[in-house]
Amino acid sequence: MENLSKFCTCDDLNCPMHPTNHDKGCSLCMEKNLRNGVIPNCFFNLIGGHEEGTGYKIKDFAETVMKRENL
Numbered sequence: 001m002e003n004l005s006k007f008c009t010c011d012d013l014n015c016p017m018h019p020t021n022h023d024k025g026c027s028l029c030m031e032k033n034l035r036n037g038v039i040p041n042c043f044f045n046l047i048g049g050h051e052e053g054t055g056y057k058i059k060d061f062a063e064t065v066m067k068r069e070n071l
Contacts, residue, residue: 009045 008019008026015021017029026040033040039061044050047065054060 008042010041011045012041 010018010029012018013020015029017032019025019029022028026042029040033056037058038056039058041050041056043061044056044064047068050056051064054064
């Protein structure tokens, strides 16, 4: 757990990009997600978690925020 950033909220410890599985912090996760056009799990955790059946695309994140904020 020494590689875990103080602000990291990701609980997917099996992910090879998780900071506990290498010594590069959040960089590998962010690079992978940016390359694939998706939002990292930690962003979903900020708004209450990822809903089953919802994707991780930017559009999915925006829709989840709008739904939770009743917008």
